Amino acid sequence: MGNKQKMNRKGIMAIVLSVSILLVSCGTYKAQKQESLLNMPQLGSIVKARGGLLYKASEQIGMPKLTEPLKLHVQELPFNDQSYGAYSDYILSSGKVNSIAYTDSLRYRPKYLRLQLRDRIALKELLNSDLNSGIRSYLEKEADHALVVSLDVTLSDNGIDELSGTEHVFLQPDAYGILHLLLVNGPHKKQMAFSEVQVFDYRTVSFCWGEDRYHNKQVENLVSDTKKCPKGTHRNAAKVSADKSYLKF
Numbered sequence: 001m002g003n004k005q006k007m008n009r010k011g012i013m014a015i016v017l018s019v020s021i022l023l024v025s026c027g028t029y030k031a032q033k034q035e036s037l038l039n040m041p042q043l044g045s046i047v048k049a050r051g052g053l054l055y056k057a058s059e060q061i062g063m064p065k066l067t068e069p070l071k072l073h074v075q076e077l078p079f080n081d082q083s084y085g086a087y088s089d090y091i092l093s094s095g096k097v098n099s100i101a102y103t104d105s106l107r108y109r110p111k112y113l114r115l116q117l118r119d120r121i122a123l124k125e126l127l128n129s130d131l132n133s134g135i136r137s138y139l140e141k142e143a144d145h146a147l148v149v150s151l152d153v154t155l156s157d158n159g160i161d162e163l164s165g166t167e168h169v170f171l172q173p174d175a176y177g178i179l180h181l182l183l184v185n186g187p188h189k190k191q192m193a194f195s196e197v198q199v200f201d202y203r204t205v206s207f208c209w210g211e212d213r214y215h216n217k218q219v220e221n222l223v224s225d226t227k228k229c230p231k232g233t234h235r236n237a238a239k240v241s242a243d244k245s246y247l248k249f
Helices: 003-038 083-094 121-126 131-140 157-164
Strands: 048-050 056-062 072-076 111-116 145-154 168-173 179-185 188-193 198-211 217-224
Touching: 003 198, 056 131, 056 145, 072 121, 072 157, 083 145, 083 198, 111 157, 121 131, 131 217, 157 179, 188 217
Parallel strands: none
Antiparallel strands: 048 056, 048 145, 072 111, 072 168, 111 145, 145 198, 168 179, 179 188, 198 217
């Protein structure tokens, strides 16, 4: 066999190997995407980023203990191409029936709700409380964790009207620690289980670490994943100087 034939054979083998790797990678990508869509995290939960270059997902690893109900901001939004794409991906992966018809050319567009934890100060105080010292110690060890602060959900038309028209909505655990929505209208209160809503997308914020006057590490800020931590704070708690050999007054 001549040198030219050997080179052609090597070239063909390299192409076949590249195609095989690509097919395996695509299969892994689809599996990771489907798994992430089927396992939406809870509002207020701690998630850990995982995955590779082709696809990144989030795995829920814990939930801070609530000392009091957390107020939610409820926003009613019309579907657009991006949000409907996220909804359609979830429906397809979960094997559920798509009950929402959408065409971007129509004047009327179906609505969904965005449930948001907007009070960053309350969230920071919750994470730094003695009650959550255990989960805070866990978070100090790795930098790729985030807090779920927003859920995009669908529910019945009556449910959308009820939630968006409620005076105050809170995130609250019951006696068994199961989270539910607390709807408050004047003196009237009503619980709504998360099983009544269908979560199809979520958003997170990252932790920015600093230290208190006794050099104990604590969460100083919560920022969106695309923003940098303020000066003097770090996403990686290991970068925070925490010399506990003296008190800082």
